[in-house]
Amino acid sequence: MDSDAESDFYGSKETITALNSRLNSHTISSLWIAHQTSRSLLPQPNHALPPPPGALHNHFPNAEDRLSARQLDETVDAFLARLPPATTDIAPGLDWIWIANPYIPPPDSKSRPFVGAFNTRGQALLDSLAAFITATSRPTAGKSPFVAQRVIAKQREDTVQSLHDLAAECNLMSGKWMLFPQPGDVNAVWAQVARATANNELGQMAKVATRTANSAEPRLICVYTKDYRDKEDVARVLRRLRELGLVRDGEKRIYYKTDGWTNLGIYGGNEWNIKASLYSSNDIFAYIKQHGSRR
Numbered sequence: 477m478d479s480d481a482e483s484d485f486y487g488s489k490e491t492i493t494a495l496n497s498r499l500n501s502h503t504i505s506s507l508w509i510a511h512q513t514s515r516s517l518l519p520q521p522n523h524a525l526p527p528p529p530g531a532l533h534n535h536f537p538n539a540e541d542r543l544s545a546r547q548l549d550e551t552v553d554a555f556l557a558r559l560p561p562a563t564t565d566i567a568p569g570l571d572w573i574w575i576a577n578p579y580i581p582p583p584d585s586k587s588r589p590f591v592g593a594f595n596t597r598g599q600a601l602l603d604s605l606a607a608f609i610t611a612t613s614r615p616t617a618g619k620s621p622f623v624a625q626r627v628i629a630k631q632r633e634d635t636v637q638s639l640h641d642l643a644a645e646c647n648l649m650s651g652k653w654m655l656f657p658q659p660g661d662v663n664a665v666w667a668q669v670a671r672a673t674a675n676n677e678l679g680q681m682a683k684v685a686t687r688t689a690n691s692a693e694p695r696l697i698c699v700y701t702k703d704y705r706d707k708e709d710v711a712r713v714l715r716r717l718r719e720l721g722l723v724r725d726g727e728k729r730i731y732y733k734t735d736g737w738t739n740l741g742i743y744g745g746n747e748w749n750i751k752a753s754l755y756s757s758n759d760i761f762a763y764i765k766q767h768g769s770r771r
Contacts, residue, residue, distance in 0.1 A: 651704035
């Protein structure tokens with residue numbers, strides 16, 4: 477098992493189970509599909525990415541979203557005051573608090589992700605891998621343990637590549653950096669992430685978990701990027717998180733996970749022995765040192 481396999485979540489087993497369930501229930505892709513656009517009056521800071529031409533966008537315009545998401549008729553400060561994650565309890569429709577980057581429009585009908593197709597076909601690939609592992613591991617398969625593990629590793633590698641190919645085919649390319657602030661720090665960390673997201677400094681969206689019965693456990697914040705294959709953009713977001721003081725070189729690593737892996741329930745310790753995270757902050761910091769800053 478890769479040493480990073482257990483890296484996606486910290487805290488007790490109960491916390492891991494609860495966060496896994498909540499993270500698996502909503503992804504950026506499902507929300508892109510559900511929402512339309514509207515106007516915003518947010519200013520564009522000098523250090524943010526240049527906004528695309530045309531109108532600014534609201535990915536949470538529906539009435540039900542007012543419970544859990546920042547609306548563009550409220551300031552970021554008002555949003556933070558209305559939904560402070562440290563004291564906002566989980567409730568129906570309020571398992572996450574969301575904020576969108578208004579400078580990035582949702583995908584059009586041609587580029588929206590086909591989440592259902594990915595989930596169905598991706599699960600079939602995982603089921604096939606599980607059956608292969610079981611059959612190849614049996615003593616009656618006629619292979620030594622060393623040969624069996626080598627054959628299984630090759631099949632696992634092929635399956636992972638097939639899942640990435642399927643994600644590209646289904647336009648399910650989003651992913652997220654994951655932060656785990658302590659409860660006493662979650663409001664401050666979330667405020668920095670929310671303001672940077674609204675100012676076009678991070679990715680297209682971010683979310684923070686609301687408070688549960690395990691209120692003493694670290695809280696999950698997800699900072700999304702549009703395409704996990706775009707390593708430069710993934711690195712750009714990590715650099716900004718570092719500039720905000722939320723990530724530091726050489727300290728505790730954070731991890732980046734694809735939405736496809738979340739949809740399929742690929743977490744640390746999974747039965748397929750597939751690495752749960754795609755990148756660590758150490759991986760990307762090394763990439764930045766090797767390739768320099770291009771964005």
